[in-house]
Amino acid sequence: MTSDDIWDVVVVGAGPAGSSAALSALHERPDARVLLLDRSDFPRDKSCGDGVAPHVFDVLRSLGADETVRELQLHHRAVETLELSMGAQGVTRRMRRPALVVPRAQFDARLVDAAVGAGGILRRHRVRTVDTSPGGVLIDGTIRARVVVAADGAHSGVRRSIGLVLPPRMALGLRAYAPTPRSRAGRQVIRFGQDRQPSYAWAFDRGDGWSNVGYGEVLSDRLSTPSRALMVQRVEDLLPGSTSAAHSWLGHHLPLSSARWHQPAGRILLAGDAAGLINPLSGEGIYYAVATGACAGRVAALSATSPPEGQPADPGTAHREGVRRLLRGNLVSTAIAGRLVSKPLVLSAGLRASAADQKVFDDLVELALGPGRLTPRILRGLIRHGRQ
Ligand SMILES: Cc1cc2nc3c(=O)[nH]c(=O)nc-3n(C[C@H](O)[C@H](O)[C@H](O)COP(=O)(O)OP(=O)(O)OC[C@H]3O[C@@H](n4cnc5c(N)ncnc54)[C@H](O)[C@@H]3O)c2cc1C
Structure with a gap:
């Protein structure tokens, strides 16, 4: 086998994590041989709220995708107002x-175009088997890679191939598209449920x-999975009038992060939902997808360089350290905050604190959409407004 038979980086899954990984690998090493595999043709739909946080664009710009960001911002109106209740x-x-609200069919296709424009090769291919050896990774018995980025989403088969199970905490979401009433124009509206928490x-x-309208809830166990009819009813209960003309209902699982994130050593790097x-x-999840895709792509490109002096000792270890540097404080904070919001008293205190102080609101938005942390200001706000 010659080195030409081996891809430097194979990325499985061309969602935001995969495209960002490919972009990042090529940004790091423009001559890298990067193959992007997806089971679908693009554009393809993906169940999502379509809310794209500003931090996503920061990451994409850092990967050289300025033109893609400019086009997205030109063609999609910025949403400045957030309503929480x-x-x-x-x-x-x-x-x-x-933030922007960009249908994922369009958003993901733009990112794939950017990755291909940077020199990545896109191939429609459903990955079924992944075998690792000391020298590389073999996909479906025919595709060889020095490093693989697993960006194949919430039910990642590549993740399973290295013996990792799904994250313990899952949510389920269902989305549709519905006409925007005048009262909700220019807004992102979130209405928390009071019974199912x-x-x-x-x-x-x-x-x-x-x-984009929808409903999501954290699953406490397998038996608690809500039916589709119940989820549609919940959208209607919390956002009256929004389901009658809604179309394109689509559901999906959301693997929720915890304070302890694990990436094994080796040549398979995990990114995004995977x-x-x-x-x-x-x-x-889009910010985490592009941010961890970017980390994985960078490490993968460096790991595939020769001579070996420039290579990280072990790609998996280098990726784990990179993601932990980026997200450690955030993952601990969101794990705590994610538990706290299941308590209606804490959620009320958070809403009151945000109504009283723009800076608490800003800190909470940073925690919810980007790499933010539970700040002293948030904690003081929760204590003060929890007493009322
Ligand atoms: C209802 C809902 C609402 C959401 N709302 C938001 C929101 O408003 N904002 C936000 O930031 N996040 C939201 N999320 C989360 C967000 O959708 C995900 O975090 C994001 O899509 C993760 O990107 P990814 O690239 O990791 O995975 P994905 O976007 O799932 O991409 C994975 C890709 O892998 C491909 N693939 C899978 N298996 C294989 C295989 N065997 N071979 C080849 N290809 C394969 C798939 O075709 C797909 O293209 C929401 C999620 C849900 C379910």
């Missing part, structure tokens, strides 16, 4: 940095007359 209690404020319904205005990284406070 539980029952009669709520807060509506401007976010420090606006933690849960919320959302309506995110796309800016084109339509909103790494079990969805914010348990908010259900946000």
